[in-house]
Amino acid sequence: MDLKRFAEAADDFTAVIRLNPKIAGYYDNRQYAYKALRLLKEAMKDATEAVRLAPTYSFVYRSRGLLLTDLEQYDLAEADFTTAISLAPKDGGLFVDRGKMFVAAKKTHEAVADFTHAIDMDANNAIALRERGLAYKMLGDYAAATADLSLFARLEPGDQEVNRAQHEIQNLQKLPNAVTSPPARLPEAKNSDADKNGSSGTGFFVSPRGYIVTNAHVVNGCKDVQITSGLSPKISARILTQDSANDLALLKSDLRPNTLVPLRVGVRIGENVAVFGFPLIGLLATSGNFSVGIVSALAGLGDDTRYLQISAPVQPGNSGGPVLDQSGNIVGVVVAKLDAINVAAITKDVPQNVNFAIKTSVLTNLLDANGVDYSTGSAGQFLQSADLAERAKSIAVLIECGP
Numbered sequence: 001m002d003l004k005r006f007a008e009a010a011d012d013f014t015a016v017i018r019l020n021p022k023i024a025g026y027y028d029n030r031q032y033a034y035k036a037l038r039l040l041k042e043a044m045k046d047a048t049e050a051v052r053l054a055p056t057y058s059f060v061y062r063s064r065g066l067l068l069t070d071l072e073q074y075d076l077a078e079a080d081f082t083t084a085i086s087l088a089p090k091d092g093g094l095f096v097d098r099g100k101m102f103v104a105a106k107k108t109h110e111a112v113a114d115f116t117h118a119i120d121m122d123a124n125n126a127i128a129l130r131e132r133g134l135a136y137k138m139l140g141d142y143a144a145a146t147a148d149l150s151l152f153a154r155l156e157p158g159d160q161e162v163n164r165a166q167h168e169i170q171n172l173q174k175l176p177n178a179v180t181s182p183p184a185r186l187p188e189a190k191n192s193d194a195d196k197n198g199s200s201g202t203g204f205f206v207s208p209r210g211y212i213v214t215n216a217h218v219v220n221g222c223k224d225v226q227i228t229s230g231l232s233p234k235i236s237a238r239i240l241t242q243d244s245a246n247d248l249a250l251l252k253s254d255l256r257p258n259t260l261v262p263l264r265v266g267v268r269i270g271e272n273v274a275v276f277g278f279p280l281i282g283l284l285a286t287s288g289n290f291s292v293g294i295v296s297a298l299a300g301l302g303d304d305t306r307y308l309q310i311s312a313p314v315q316p317g318n319s320g321g322p323v324l325d326q327s328g329n330i331v332g333v334v335v336a337k338l339d340a341i342n343v344a345a346i347t348k349d350v351p352q353n354v355n356f357a358i359k360t361s362v363l364t365n366l367l368d369a370n371g372v373d374y375s376t377g378s379a380g381q382f383l384q385s386a387d388l389a390e391r392a393k394s395i396a397v398l399i400e401c402g403p
Contacts, residue, residue: 006036024054028063035067043067058088062097074105092118096128103135106306106361109245111135126155134165138304139245142169168302202277202321202334203227204395205257206367206374212251213363214320214399215335216242219249224402229255230393234400241370246306246358247335248366249320251399259394261322262377263360264329267308271295274385275312275334276392277321281400284315288396290389293353300336300356308332311353321396323357328391329377332357 013030020026031046047064054060065080081098088094099114115132118125133148146169149162201218205211212227219225219239226234237253267273274292293312300307310323314334323332338354367374383391 003037006033009033024050024060028060058084062094069101069104077101092121092125099131108135108138126152130162137165137302145169199401200281200317201319201399203397203399204322207372208260210253210256211372212253212397214249216244216247216249218320218399219401222401226400227253228398243366246362250370257395260375261391261395262329262375264331264377265361267295267325267331269295269298272326273310273312274324274388275314275321276396277318278398279315279317281317288393306359306362308357308359310355310357314355322392324388324392326382327380328383328388331360333363
């Protein structure tokens, strides 16, 4: 339906509302037309009126939840979808709709749970199979994604997005170990005072109360975590939680940062970024290394939207370090790099500076879930590279992990 038809529909429902202003369905239909016309303020007014008129009907909460999702007001959308489900718990479509909202909100595991619930209710729910398959792909579970998407393709062939996703998965599976987390293993070096059976990585302060973020793979299996900040002596840190799916970990120490750097969500492709960390401890400078690059893409392999692709060089030991924009805000957490040797063996070409960082939108979910206070920022005045390096160094910590 073109916009003219939506405008005509809005006018028609306005006419019937004048005749009978007590029917929730009229407002619900008009809000749909308003939404198509991008008259979102008017649409929200109608959606809320429909809820007021029919508070015991699931469809009004569903409609407002869809609108709130479009407006990226995910907490309010989740509340409406949850109310709708409580009113109609056997409606699998509501679980699919809430699952789609979770995907938009970067809560992919919650989305998979909702899609699974819908499939449990109807094993041939094609939409739920499609959406769960795409969600599994985002999570990197390619076997599960292939199973769901293949079944969907048999039920409803010809879906271009599904065909593209299947093709991307096939290509990714041809690249075994193409993406690797920068190894946290310490290199053997004569000047290293760490146990050669240990490992190291980078972390950074996110709170004045001593909370530190790093990658889960940096501290996985650690029984003794030691951190060093600046010229301070090593001290112990506790692992509070690990999110293995997103490769994030939250630590707590008795150290307190001298400065704090705000987190920024919504970096743009092409922006200049900088990385700070402690790569190749025992070989490179123990005071840390600073490198620069750009945001090359707003997604990782397979269009995984949890990640940024960056060109700033990273090495073993950079894992868990901060990625900063030119204004000195944290926009990501270093997590992985493309294995150039494996890719070159397959493609006959050596990829250059293809590295990945976890977006701050994923990081803030972890911090919120654990009650960690943090500050937020936005793009502003650019800092000189030396000032940017000093800011990054002020929050970065060397993490050494004992087995």
